[in-house]
Amino acid sequence: xxxxxxxxxxxxxxxxxxxxxxxxVGHEWDGIEELDTPMPRWWLWTFYATIVWSLGYVILxxxxxxxxxxxxxxxxxxxRGQLEKELAADAARRAPTVxxxxxxxxxxxxxxxxxxxxxxxxxxxxxxVHCVQCHGAGGAGVANLxxxxxxxxxxxxxxxxxxxxxxxxxxxxxxHGETHVxxxxxxxxxxxxxxxxxADVVSHVRVISGQEKPGASATRGxxxxxxxxxxxxGPAGEGDRTVGAPKLTDAIWxxxxxxxxxxxxxxxxxxxxxxxxxxxxxxxTIKMLTAYVHSLGGGEKAPAPLPEGQGANGQP
Numbered sequence: 112x113x114x115x116x117x118x119x120x121x122x123x124x125x126x127x128x129x130x131x132x133x134x135x136v137g138h139e140w141d142g143i144e145e146l147d148t149p150m151p152r153w154w155l156w157t158f159y160a161t162i163v164w165s166l167g168y169v170i171l172x173x174x175x176x177x178x179x180x181x182x183x184x185x186x187x188x189x190x191r192g193q194l195e196k197e198l199a200a201d202a203a204r205r206a207p208t209v210x211x212x213x214x215x216x217x218x219x220x221x222x223x224x225x226x227x228x229x230x231x232x233x234x235x236x237x238x239x240v241h242c243v244q245c246h247g248a249g250g251a252g253v254a255n256l257x258x259x260x261x262x263x264x265x266x267x268x269x270x271x272x273x274x275x276x277x278x279x280x281x282x283x284x285x286x287h288g289e290t291h292v293x294x295x296x297x298x299x300x301x302x303x304x305x306x307x308x309x310a311d312v313v314s315h316v317r318v319i320s321g322q323e324k325p326g327a328s329a330t331r332g333x334x335x336x337x338x339x340x341x342x343x344x345g346p347a348g349e350g351d352r353t354v355g356a357p358k359l360t361d362a363i364w365x366x367x368x369x370x371x372x373x374x375x376x377x378x379x380x381x382x383x384x385x386x387x388x389x390x391x392x393x394x395x396t397i398k399m400l401t402a403y404v405h406s407l408g409g410g411e412k413a414p415a416p417l418p419e420g421q422g423a424n425g426q427p
Contacts, residue, residue, distance in 0.1 A: 234403025269411040281387030293355035299378030
């Protein structure tokens with residue numbers, strides 16, 4: 112920039128800044144004019160190089176957007192095509208491990224620690240995509256909504272085979288004949304029990320779970336429990352996994368263990384639904400999900416086989 116007081120006219124009619132000897136561009140603002148200083152040569156060559164580079168890019172790669180696509184470029188390269196190649200290369204890299212998991216029964220995975228660890232890692236990735244929305248990061252669950260997968264309370268069994276079955280077939284899927292099904296009656300809504308009887312049975316349940324001391328209400332509730340609840344939850348409240356009836360004698364409560372919460376469930380149970388994944392995920396992914404869920408802290412060993420001819424309740 113130059114002050115107009117320091118600018119003089121040259122023989123050619125150009126205005127020259129006396130201090131620098133540089134001509135001006137003719138712009139003036141409040142007595143200040145702009146010098147026509149040439150760009151550095153390195154800057155000009157860099158600018159020309161970017162022009163050449165951009166022309167080459169437009170020719171070689173997709174560049175100009177069209178209505179439904181873009182110009183393809185003479186190389187035929189696309190980001191989607193590159194992603195597909197990378198995914199194919201990764202699938203080829205993982206193929207031996209995936210094939211080994213596929214060929215191994217879920218109950219045999221623990222005997223192969225390296226393969227089990229690979230299944231757990233793969234299941235962790237699948238869990239983050241398909242399961243965290245309900246069960247939370249790390250399988251901790253959501254209070255009053257979705258169960259934790261990190262404790263040892265399992266409605267349908269916590270060994271590998273049981274977890275795999277639950278993931279595959281889901282819970283209370285009306286369109287699937289192999290899904291887990293258990294329906295707790297709405298004792299209050301349907302008029303099966305009176306309000307007083309519900310209050311009494313809640314007292315009994317809180318006594319057997321160690322939350323209240325025995326009293327007259329709990330004593331009356333024991334009789335109500337025996338007549339209406341023991342068939343599923345067991346005489347002592349130990350639960351029954353074969354019908355998905357939860358244990359009532361511990362401190363783990365999906366929908367809360369206070370009086371109001373228990374009474375609400377007896378009055379009108381929620382009977383939650385878990386999607387079945389057998390028609391959405393391939394068997395190997397389900398097997399890896401099973402391994403991951405089993406590893407979260409509550410996984411159990413496979414139950415010992417029953418004597419021939421003996422049922423799950425210990426009777427022939």
